[in-house]
Amino acid sequence: MEIRDIRFFCLTAEMEHVTKAAEKLGVAQPFLTKIIGQLEREVGVPLFDNIGRKIKLNKYGEVFYSHAKKILVEMDNLRDDMDTMIERQSRRIRVLTNTETLFPEMVIEYQKRNPNAILSIEYATREEMVEALRTGETDFAVCSPPISDESAKGIITDVVFEEHACAMLPPGHPMLSKKHLLFSDMEGTDLITTAPGSALRANLDPYMESINFHPNIVCETNDYSLIIKYVLSGMGFAIIPRSLFFSIPSIREYCVASAYKDTLGQIGISRAAIISEAAASKDFIPFIREYVERNTKLYFSDFDASK
Numbered sequence: 001m002e003i004r005d006i007r008f009f010c011l012t013a014e015m016e017h018v019t020k021a022a023e024k025l026g027v028a029q030p031f032l033t034k035i036i037g038q039l040e041r042e043v044g045v046p047l048f049d050n051i052g053r054k055i056k057l058n059k060y061g062e063v064f065y066s067h068a069k070k071i072l073v074e075m076d077n078l079r080d081d082m083d084t085m086i087e088r089q090s091r092r093i094r095v096l097t098n099t100e101t102l103f104p105e106m107v108i109e110y111q112k113r114n115p116n117a118i119l120s121i122e123y124a125t126r127e128e129m130v131e132a133l134r135t136g137e138t139d140f141a142v143c144s145p146p147i148s149d150e151s152a153k154g155i156i157t158d159v160v161f162e163e164h165a166c167a168m169l170p171p172g173h174p175m176l177s178k179k180h181l182l183f184s185d186m187e188g189t190d191l192i193t194t195a196p197g198s199a200l201r202a203n204l205d206p207y208m209e210s211i212n213f214h215p216n217i218v219c220e221t222n223d224y225s226l227i228i229k230y231v232l233s234g235m236g237f238a239i240i241p242r243s244l245f246f247s248i249p250s251i252r253e254y255c256v257a258s259a260y261k262d263t264l265g266q267i268g269i270s271r272a273a274i275i276s277e278a279a280a281s282k283d284f285i286p287f288i289r290e291y292v293e294r295n296t297k298l299y300f301s302d303f304d305a306s307k
Contacts, residue, residue: 001042003075006068008035009047013065014134014154016054024135039064072136093117093284096124096132097142099199099267104247106291113287123222125197130155133272140284144199146268154273158285161267161292164242165204166255168227170234180259183213183239190236191215194222203265204239246295 012021012032022029040046047061057065107119124132129141133155141147146157167181175185194200208214218236221227224244228251231238245252269285 001039003071005035005039006071008032009039010065010068010072011135012036012055013048013057013061016056018055093119093140094138095119095121095140095142096129096138097121098124098126098129098197098202099142099144105295106246106288109291110284110287114283126202129270133270136272139271141270142267143270144203144267145265147270155270156273157268157270158289159266159268160285160289161243163203163265163267165239165258166242167258168231168238168240168251168255170231170237171254173237175256176254178256181256182259183208183211183215186215186237187213189215190218192219192221192227192230192236192238193217194227195220198222199267200239200241 008021008025008027011025012018015021015024018032018036019029022032025032036047043060043064045060047057047064048055049058107121110119111117124138124141126143126147129138129143130147132138133141133147143157144163146159147155148157167175167186169176175181178185193204196205219227219230224240227238227240228248230236231254239258240255242255269288271285
């Protein structure tokens with residue numbers, strides 16, 4: 001029983017489809033079927049049940065999978081320890097996210113505290129994040145709405161931030177004098193927003209539909225620097241996450257708090273249930289919790305009171 005075969009088995013179990021697993025692994029489907037068959041002959045029992053076009057672990061497969069994942073984690077830990085021993089100091093922490101505001105100051109601060117760590121951050125859809133966590137292609141996923149444990153077996157999610165919205169208005173707009181803004185106050189005003197499928201739209205679109213608010217969208221971009229520039233130029237208004245204050249506190253004078261407490265949702269950090277204990281990544285989630293809590297108090301506490 002080779003480590004390669006165990007990896008092939010675990011990916012097949014997670015994808016519940018031999019052909020798709022073979023494509024992911026870059027091997028022929030008959031070859032992967034042969035590997036699974038060899039493992040089943042070696043343990044003496046079938047490990048999967050056929051369910052239509054898909055396969056699913058049976059009771060023997062569940063036990064085998066549990067132990068197989070532990071073996072793979074131990075192998076990863078072994079490599080981590082060996083890397084340290086041979087003075088490979090830098091550790092790469094892979095992060096996928098669908099949020100448009102993964103605060104650059106947070107990355108800078110983490111890098112200062114952990115100079116040997118390398119943060120690799122890429123944009124991904126929710127589905128891509130779930131698959132990457134299951135297959136070990138990423139260490140963490142920062143997602144909004146959070147990935148639920150129920151819908152993603154083998155993935156653990158910590159909710160680290162409760163996002164709130166505010167409206168950013170052009171300079172001199174009469175509504176800037178208000179303390180709280182209803183969306184109905186902006187009826188007939190053009191909206192600048194992020195693209196469909198983004199974290200903001202995934203939370204905002206259902207909410208706007210629920211209150212029957214259908215603004216005229218004149219521009220869609222996931223680049224918040226452009227959204228801010230367009231609003232300041234008078235092109236329209238934007239509904240933005242307050243977390244932008246972390247990076248750009250100067251925009252607060254052009255923002256009015258939303259009167260709707262639940263306009264935007266939560267941000268969660270997800271990881272595989274069995275995660276490598278690499279020294280550079282084990283404190284990543286506690287760091288983000290501490291950073292968000294500290295900066296939320298700093299940038300949000302006086303926002304409502306300032307109007």
